[in-house]
Amino acid sequence: MDLSAQYRRIEHRIRSEMEGVLSSAAFINGPKVEALEAQLAERAGVAQCVSCASGSDALVLALRVLNIGAGDRVLCPAHTFAATVEAIVRIGAEPVFIDIDPRTFNLDAERLEHWLAADTSARVRAVIAVDLFGRPADYDRLGAIAARFDLHLVADAAQSFGGDHHGRPVGSLADITITSFYPSKPLGCYGDGGALFVHDTSLADRLRSLRNHGISSDHTRHDEIGMCSRLDALQAAVLLARLTIFDDELERRERIACAYQKGLGALLVTPTLSTGCRSAWAQYTVCLPGDTEEDNSDLATRRDAFVAHLREQGVPARCYYSPALHRHPAYRSVLHDGLPRTDRVAAGAFSLPMHPYLEAHHIEQVCQAVSEAGHDR
Ligand SMILES: Cc1ncc(COP(=O)(O)O)c(C=O)c1O
Structure with a gap:
């Protein structure tokens, strides 16, 4: 990725967005982060986008908000970046690797179905599909299988934000989608950053609490034990500038x-x-x-x-x-x-x-x- 060519192209916009943050002194959350979340949700065709500190944290937050934890199994490919499986282990669940389709590099729906039909543990709760190298997985088939086996479908779209599957934008294709703003990603910032996309506003409210130490929206209680995983406003400023040429x-x-x-x-x-x-x-x-x-x-x-x-x-x-x-x-x-x-x-x-x-x-x-x-x- 030639980040300097991109920077030269939009240097003035990046500087002016960042200047806005510096003069507002709102460095965590605040108007830039809210504006970014609104733009991203619209692009992705979902009700809500919740930003966070990285794509890796977004995966953990997705599994946590689905109440997946110790004793549960989550299926995913082995041909992916380590963060996909790391998240499953971090929340105390057990990962299982399913084979891929060699033409698309993504989860093979038939192999997934085969595993689910044979797995009698009754512990499988979710599947994480990875859109490897930017190409969306086969969400029509994966969604139908997830519905049949009563599983949550999580899309790891760290590499695919901006893509479409049969005319539907990445972000809207699974129960929860995550993405990464790591600098070399198609929509990258100038540090670490990530986001989750959900159709359901109550899930988004809980994600906003979980990413901020489990604090209630009125800041009076800790409803649950959360994480410190907020996107800082300077990164949101970079992303707002980047979206103008995305x-x-x-x-x-x-x-x-x-x-x-x-x-x-x-x-x-x-x-x-x-x-x-x-x-x-x-x-x-x-x-x-x-x-x-x-x-x-x-x-x-x-x-x-x-x-x-x-x-x-x-x-x-x-x-x-x-x-x-x-x-x-x-x-x-x-x-x-x-x-x-x-x-x-x-x-x-x-x-x-x-x-x-x-x-x-x-x-x-x-x-x-x-x-x-x-x-x-
Ligand atoms: C497929 C996949 N999932 C998750 C991640 C994690 O994203 P981040 O680096 O923002 O934590 C990455 C990043 O490289 C990735 O490629």
Whole structure:
């Protein structure tokens, strides 16, 4: 992400929004935070947006407001950033990893259904779907499964805010959606920040209390034990300035994804979306084409050599979530459903540069380097 190009573009707006906070001396909550929450709720098509200190805290707050805790199980993918599963462990519940769809990198509805039909523990309370790399998960199917098994559906949209699923905006697709404003996210601030999106105003009221030590709205009582997780007003000011160009940035990302598709579609397995679905293109992640018989470790070796070649050509390609979380010491003991597709994707996928300020010559350079790396293999 080229944050300095973005800063140069809106420097005056950022400075003037921040100046407003400095002269008001309202550094926590206050008018900027309220204005931001109102704009974000409108964008997401929900009744309420509640900001907080990070996407990681937003996940914890989401599970807490759903009264999930010790003894409960929560299902999620292993091909994600650690914060998704960390939140489940932080509230004392037990995570279970479910396999992904290798084409979308998101939870596989069939594998989810399969686990739920076989899990006789009666402890599963929620599913966290992750919109990996910016592409919304299949909320139509996941929502129907969650309803059938009487589960809460939480959307981890840390990477996908700004995307759409069949014409419906990210934020409105699950019981609770969370996002992150970490600087490199599609809608990032200049520090840590996060938010939750809910349809139900009473949930929002409780989230506002939980993020502020469980204090009642009249500030007279602690109704429950909460957290210190507020978004500071300077970060809200940055986000208000950033929102003025967010739609344009999303369109630029979309154009860059189309250019990559044109240049790389014949060389790599490139991402595709169904009509009416829009990715926020947090990352442009591709896979090496390969023989299904190839061993995962051979594929990973081939992928690593490919990525090293790109980097030598000045293309900062990267492998995210490889290996996936169930292969890390901290999460090796987490229950899972086998995860063969997760392992496959973790071995073969890598991400190419993606941000709104890439120019045509950058894309050409990437396509050229990919083509050369392909020949040298
Ligand atoms: C999928 C996912 N979930 C949760 C988070 C946590 O967000 P934050 O860094 O704001 O705590 C991230 C951030 O990288 C993420 O990518």
